[in-house]
Amino acid sequence: MSLALSISGLHKTYPKGNQALKGVDLEVKEGDFFALLGPNGAGKSTTIGIICSLINKGTGKVKVFEHDIDHAMEAAKSCIGLVPQEFNFNQFEPVGEIVINQAGYYGIDRKLASQRAEKYLKKLDLWSRRKDIARELSGGMKRRLMIARALVHEPKLLILDEPTAGVDIEIRRSMWEFLKDVNQQGTTIILTTHYLEEAENLCKHIAIINNGVTIESTEMKQLLAKLHTETFVLNLSESITQLPASTEYQFSQVDDVTIEVTVNKEKNINDLFALLTSQGIEVISMRNKSNRLEEMFLQMVEQGEL
Amino acid sequence: MTFKEQYIAFSTIVVKEVMRFVRIWVQTVLPAMITMGLYFVIFGNLIGSQLAPIQGYSYVDYIVPGIILMAMISNSYGNVVSSFFSAKFQRHIEEMLVSPMPNYLIVFGFVGGGLARGLVVGIAVSVIAMFFSDLQFHNLAVVLFVALLTSILFSLAGFINAIYAKSFDDISIVPTFVLTPLTYLGGIFYSVEMLPDFWENVSYANPIMYMINAMRYGMLGVSDIDVNIALAIIIGFVVVLYSYCLYLLRNGVGIRS
Numbered sequence: 001m002s003l004a005l006s007i008s009g010l011h012k013t014y015p016k017g018n019q020a021l022k023g024v025d026l027e028v029k030e031g032d033f034f035a036l037l038g039p040n041g042a043g044k045s046t047t048i049g050i051i052c053s054l055i056n057k058g059t060g061k062v063k064v065f066e067h068d069i070d071h072a073m074e075a076a077k078s079c080i081g082l083v084p085q086e087f088n089f090n091q092f093e094p095v096g097e098i099v100i101n102q103a104g105y106y107g108i109d110r111k112l113a114s115q116r117a118e119k120y121l122k123k124l125d126l127w128s129r130r131k132d133i134a135r136e137l138s139g140g141m142k143r144r145l146m147i148a149r150a151l152v153h154e155p156k157l158l159i160l161d162e163p164t165a166g167v168d169i170e171i172r173r174s175m176w177e178f179l180k181d182v183n184q185q186g187t188t189i190i191l192t193t194h195y196l197e198e199a200e201n202l203c204k205h206i207a208i209i210n211n212g213v214t215i216e217s218t219e220m221k222q223l224l225a226k227l228h229t230e231t232f233v234l235n236l237s238e239s240i241t242q243l244p245a246s247t248e249y250q251f252s253q254v255d256d257v258t259i260e261v262t263v264n265k266e267k268n269i270n271d272l273f274a275l276l277t278s279q280g281i282e283v284i285s286m287r288n289k290s291n292r293l294e295e296m297f298l299q300m301v302e303q304g305e306l
Numbered sequence: 307m308t309f310k311e312q313y314i315a316f317s318t319i320v321v322k323e324v325m326r327f328v329r330i331w332v333q334t335v336l337p338a339m340i341t342m343g344l345y346f347v348i349f350g351n352l353i354g355s356q357l358a359p360i361q362g363y364s365y366v367d368y369i370v371p372g373i374i375l376m377a378m379i380s381n382s383y384g385n386v387v388s389s390f391f392s393a394k395f396q397r398h399i400e401e402m403l404v405s406p407m408p409n410y411l412i413v414f415g416f417v418g419g420g421l422a423r424g425l426v427v428g429i430a431v432s433v434i435a436m437f438f439s440d441l442q443f444h445n446l447a448v449v450l451f452v453a454l455l456t457s458i459l460f461s462l463a464g465f466i467n468a469i470y471a472k473s474f475d476d477i478s479i480v481p482t483f484v485l486t487p488l489t490y491l492g493g494i495f496y497s498v499e500m501l502p503d504f505w506e507n508v509s510y511a512n513p514i515m516y517m518i519n520a521m522r523y524g525m526l527g528v529s530d531i532d533v534n535i536a537l538a539i540i541i542g543f544v545v546v547l548y549s550y551c552l553y554l555l556r557n558g559v560g561i562r563s
Contacts, residue, residue, distance in 0.1 A: 104318025105405035107311020
């Protein structure tokens with residue numbers, strides 16, 4: 001399968017001397033749903049900015065569907081749809097016009113642009129607001145407007161920089177379904193997010209960038225397989241004054257009726273409950289302390305890998 | 307992009323720009339009509355009626371070409387500088403930067419908007435002028451040529467100002483401290499031949515003087531300078547500023563880190 005995006009040895013130093021990228025390497029296959037993760041300031045947005053020509057490239061190679069951005073920037077840009085982190089549309093323009101004009105910038109005639117705008121605004125539940133001024137929309141609607149705008153020229157590669165930031169859980173989940181659908185239609189998607197649950201649910205491959213360097217780029221399953229332990233939060237029926245005695249599990253107390261237990265991947269959960277039962281402790285509910293990817297991410301931080 | 311796609315992209319920007327200034331015509335077209343109408347009343351009628359003719363024309367007739375051109379200059383410039391800076395400020399210029407549009411189309415689009423506003427205001431002020439003067443066209447081709455090129459030139463200048471501007475103050479400094487003085491000293495209200503030799507020679511360094519005189523030649527048939535030199539200078543400035551706009555966009559000055 002061909003590559004939707006190929007980045008090698010990408011470096012970027014801003015004019016004030018801040019070295020944002022010190023060697024980013026990425027390969028995203030056509031049709032992939034790809035997560036690009038990293039802490040704040042890691043270089044994710046700079047990488048995306050360079051791909052979309054919003055930031056001047058330093059050194060290195062960037063190819064979008066084999067179009068080198070140094071030599072065929074226009075061809076590369078015609079393949080990309082960008083949903084940036086910050087709102088970047090004219091706040092005083094009607095919603096429908098924003099989407100139709102964007103199509104115009106790609107050379108799509110107004111008739112087809114209007115049809116596409118209707119299609120995507122309807123899919124993203126914004127059709128009824130098409131005549132409203134953009135600044136009258138809620139935060140979640142503005143994010144969806146940027147998705148509709150990015151899709152109106154039907155790009156082969158959709159890049160979303162934290163598309164669900166500040167969006168409530170219900171709309172977030174509907175956006176996930178929409179993006180899954182877009183991906184299934186054949187559009188390659190690159191997603192950056194701070195909601196690791198989002199990346200785990202949606203993405204097949206993942207890359208982690210920190211301090212301007214790619215430190216991991218692999219399949220989601222392979223990365224999660226590296227997770228050796230999982231932490232659960234247990235709610236107890238009665239308060240306890242002493243943590244359960246065990247050499248195999250690590251317990252810590254949250255409050256009188258809540259404890260946390262870290263379980264090694266090789267250990268059996270049934271054994272954990274047997275141990276608790278033998279010590280007269282009754283568990284009334286249980287949940288993961290954090291999702292698996294988040295746990296992996298945090299472990300890598302603690303191990304100093306980030 | 308194919309030629310047709312480029313045309314669609316170009317017309318998208320122009321239509322958007324025209325709709326913008328038409329929607330707020332009270333702020334964009336009407337003020338020029340009122341201000342220039344006041345010039346005609348005060349300088350043309352009240353004061354001008356007390357003055358001797360200049361180069362064979364009554365004072366109000368003499369100042370009409372310069373006043374029309376002054377309105378076109380300030381409106382072409384103002385349209386592009388405010389629109390492009392606003393696009394930068396709100397970051398929706400990125401809508402164009404991420405698209406496959408070549409840089410020259412972005413320049414053409416914004417200049418097209420500035421040109422449209424310049425022409426609309428020029429026609430509106432000409433209509434006002436008809437209440438005070440008999441509009442004459444000694445050479446209509448020269449009038450149209452000068453009007454078009456001058457609007458294009460100052461649209462390009464507004465584009466450059468907007469690229470460098472970092473705040474709203476920066477887009478008013480050039481019109482206030484450069485454009486207005488050069489326009490007033492460009493011979494709208496007088497012939498440079500009326501000045502002492504030193505100031506007459508200084509006036510020849512003012513590019514706007516050539517535009518006003520070329521316009522005056524087109525309308526009245528009189529000019530302080532050779533109209534061919536004036537047209538050559540205007541074309542030269544258009545080429546230089548257009549090239550500079552492309553250079554700035556290509557290097558991302560003011561719009562890309």
